[in-house]
Amino acid sequence: MMARSAAHAGLDLREACLAEALAIISTAGAEKLSLREVARRLGVSHQAPYRHFASRDHLLAEIVRGAFADFAAALRSPPHTDAPASDLLVMGMAYVGFATAKPLQYRLMFGGTLPDPRQHPEMMQGARDAFDVLREGIERMLAGRSEPHPRDVVDRNALFAWSSLHGVVSLLQTDAIGTLDLAPQTRAEFTLLALQKVGAALGIDTGNQEIGGDTQ
């Protein structure tokens, strides 16, 4: 019998399971995650991961918790400057960068097939933190313009920023968009263009506008 907590590349079994599961998800998507495959890859019996996770959902919830924590950290990572509006745009770039670097992870986070959040209360802590980062960005921007920023105004705009960025990154990842007859340049430039438009919708001067009164 295998010694307990045998080292797996320097990790105990629990951490090794998480790492392996994340690797599978990142390459094949969460729907392909099987705990038996995790066990096989780690050279343990199929039941061993269940010693550390009550069910597949518990393992997945831990992965998701970590993913949202990384997401919040990515939004928070650009340093603050004395230009809040610019900071908000940079945060938008960080958002896109995160989703683009880890598309399958992003899909898991927002794809609608998560373990039940009520059974796993810490799973979404990172999502709440991320929203707080967005709120803060909006609030700094409004304050920088000496505009009133009551809670509901901040929330609405933070939510709009989120939905817009989410729309850009998630739609571009779909097969539906993949099959459209779009010029390669339209695809390549779209994300940046969309960020500019979202910024404009939030009242940020992002430079040239194609629609909205200016000409390119």
Added chain:
Amino acid sequence: MMARSAAHAGLDLREACLAEALAIISTAGAEKLSLREVARRLGVSHQAPYRHFASRDHLLAEIVRGAFADFAAALRSPPHTDAPASDLLVMGMAYVGFATAKPLQYRLMFGGTLPDPRQHPEMMQGARDAFDVLREGIERMLAGRSEPHPRDVVDRNALFAWSSLHGVVSLLQTDAIGTLDLAPQTRAEFTLLALQKVGAALGIDTGNQEIGGDTQ
């Protein structure tokens, strides 16, 4: 043995399978779709659906094809008026209405776990049609403003409209947003507010703006 093509509520078996599968997807999500459950519900052997669909993916592809066709029809359904900008906003409402009425279907269409489009070429025809409807709406709007509307400009804006609407409806459906501490009113009003902002970003006068130079 069961008579062939026995009537299932007036449908042949193939159509009955599609209807049953759609019912399961619409209530439990596509990840819960099992062809054995479809067969059980129809009172046929577990292998019978495979007489009409080579695999689960083939059945799913047919469901998705129909869903995108419905989607395109929903975008197209509002009648044209002599106000193209207004028509575009109404189309946005139709988009939201479709996604809101059938959330699990919408999630299937854009969720990233579809059968391979290369194996099922007709699956995305409705997506291309829908994009054409968006293009047409943008083109009419630009023409109505006597603005130039070369193909790339139309495409960029149609894609922006799509990503923004998609962002709104899909993000609001996620568990991440479900766990945020948002005032109920902020949630209730968000969709309409977001539509207004997207409209504004496309240069449509949608009335009061919270940010963007006007005050509410």
Added chain:
DNA sequence: TGCCTTTGGTTGACAGTGTCAACAAATCCG
């Protein structure tokens, strides 16, 4: 230190799934 409890692993079984394969009845078509 020795014994009991807990932890963490192994093995086996079960139910459910998609799919492969063989068989048989019904239908089609020349």
Added chain:
DNA sequence: CGGATTTGTTGACACTGTCAACCAAAGGCA
């Protein structure tokens, strides 16, 4: 009408998540 095709049934297989029992190692405590 007879042979071919279509359409259904039944059974098997491999894979999955989970239940259950067993056992060795480790930990705790008198």
